[in-house]
Amino acid sequence: MVLSGHVHNYQRTCxxxxxxxxxxxxxxxxxxxxxxxxxNAGQWLSTAEPVIPxxxxxxxxxxxxxxxxxxxxxxxxxxxxLHACTMxxxx
Numbered sequence: 001m002v003l004s005g006h007v008h009n010y011q012r013t014c015x016x017x018x019x020x021x022x023x024x025x026x027x028x029x030x031x032x033x034x035x036x037x038x039x040n041a042g043q044w045l046s047t048a049e050p051v052i053p054x055x056x057x058x059x060x061x062x063x064x065x066x067x068x069x070x071x072x073x074x075x076x077x078x079x080x081x082l083h084a085c086t087m088x089x090x091x
Contacts (some may be wrong), residue, residue, distance in 0.1 A: 001049040002035045010060040010079060011037040013053075021055050036077070038066050 003011055014021035017032040039046075045061050052059055064081040 002033050004035070004037055006039050008043050009037070010040045010058070010062070010064065011035075012057060012058045012086045013055050013076050014057050016055040019053065021057060036066075040064050 010073040013035040015024065015030050016022065017033055020085040024061070040060065040063050045063065047061060060079070060081065062081050062083065064079060067078045067080060069076040069078070
C-alpha cells in the first residue's frame, strides 16, 4: 500500500501495475500496490480528473480523514467523511 497526500480529495486504486488492475493471488495476497491519496483533511477541495482512470476504485470530493487499524498481519483503513459527500465516484 502506498499512502500519500497533497491532492485535496480522497482517491483509492485497485491493486495496480502498469495502469492495470491485478487480481489477488490464490492465497489472497496482493500482487501489486494499492495507492491511496488522502488529502481531504483541510484546505479547499480539488476536483476529480476530467476522466477518472479505470483502475481507481473510489474518489471522494469531501472533507474527512482516515483511521487505520494495524496489527502484525492486517492493516485496515476506514474513511470518515465529515459531512454528506458532495461528489463521490466509483468508476
